Amino acid sequence: MNRASATKSFKAYLKLERSLSANSIDAYTKDIDKLYQYSELQVDKKSPTDFSLTDLRDFIAWVNELGMIPSTQSRIISGIKAFYKFLLMEDHIKSDPSELLETPRITRKLPDTLSVQEIDQMISAIDLSKPEGTRNKAMLEVLYGCGLRVSELTELKLSNLHLEIEFIKVTGKGSKERLVPIGSAAVKALKLWIELVRVHVPVQKGEEDMVFLNRRGKRLSRVYVFLLIKELAATLGLKKTISPHTFRHSFATHLVEGGADLRAVQEMLGHESITTTEIYTHLDRSYLKSVITEFHPRSTKP
Structure with a gap:
């Protein structure tokens, strides 16, 4: 099976059998x-369909030498495993050499979060006297x-707003829909x-169903939301690294700190895996530690 044929068949498998998004298919194809x-850089020019586990480990070592970070290496390994699973299913190989291929440990960097007070300050900093002020406040509240x-x-x-029952329908990654509760504010x-x-x-025309529009009647770009948040942060003199995703991190963190069930938070965020959501438990443990340090009568204060 030559390279072009393998790549074409693999892409069809990812689309039809795995139902992956175009972005995921593109990423997996680049990995292959x-x-x-x-x-092709090796002396023996051995085809990947003839690779052993040792060959794949050497490949990952090569990727590491190129300076790719662990999260990128992990994604590449995921793509490789999917490729060899496909080859095995199609009887192009007799055994899967990627089965025991180890994924590098990824150290999760805890994201910057905003306190409830800082969230309130940013929303309050929006100039409601300007025509776009009401829209911008609604965007940040949501x-x-x-x-x-x-x-x-x-x-x-x-059409996906169900405000009478305080829910909205959201289309997330991979065009997957989920229902998310929305608060009174x-x-x-x-x-x-x-x-x-x-x-x-x-x-x-074509924008009639979009919630957030610019003054020309077209949907807002993601860049606009980034710039709005950067501008508000600068106005308040906040030194943290702040982006729209900071609001998402803060939402999750505040829920976990308040005692919300992790699986409920996972559902609301639209995370495929609970391990993705578990990053917020690290923030929660830190919060709990500070509470005990400050308030527990048996705690030794510095």
Whole structure:
């Protein structure tokens, strides 16, 4: 099986059998390209379909020498494992050499979070006297109140708002939909934007169902949301690394600190794996430690 044929068949497998998104398919294809590039650099020019576990470990060592970080290496290994699983299913190989291939340990960097007070300060810093002020306040209330990704915010549809029961339907990664509860503050801000301001915006054709529009009647870009948050942070003199994702991290952290069930948080964030959500338990443990240090009568204070 030559490289072109293997790549084409693998892409079809990822799309039809695994139902992966276009971005994931592209990433996996690039990973397999790296594997073939590596094989062509070797003296014996052995095809990846003939690789052993030792060959794959040597490949990962080569990737490491290129300076790729552990998270990237981990993703490449995931792509390789999917490739060899496909080859085995199609009877192109007799055994899977990637079965015992180890994934590098990834040290999760704890993200910056905002306190509830800092969230309030940023939302309060929005100039409501400006035409876009009501819209921007609604956006940040929804971003924080529902823990959305920035793309989920900008693609939010009017037809997916169920404000009477305080839920919204969100389309996340891989076009997967989920229902997310929305709090009263976000509901109030959304209604003000939709009922008092958005009704006066000249909506462009094809944008009728979009919640957040610019003054020309088109959906907002993710870049706009990034710039808005950077501007508000600068106005308040906040020194943290702040982006739309900071609001999502803060949403999750505040829920976990408040005692929310981790699986409930996982569901609301739209995480495939509970291990992705578990990063917030590290923040929670730190929070609990500080509470005990400060308030427990048996604690030794410095």
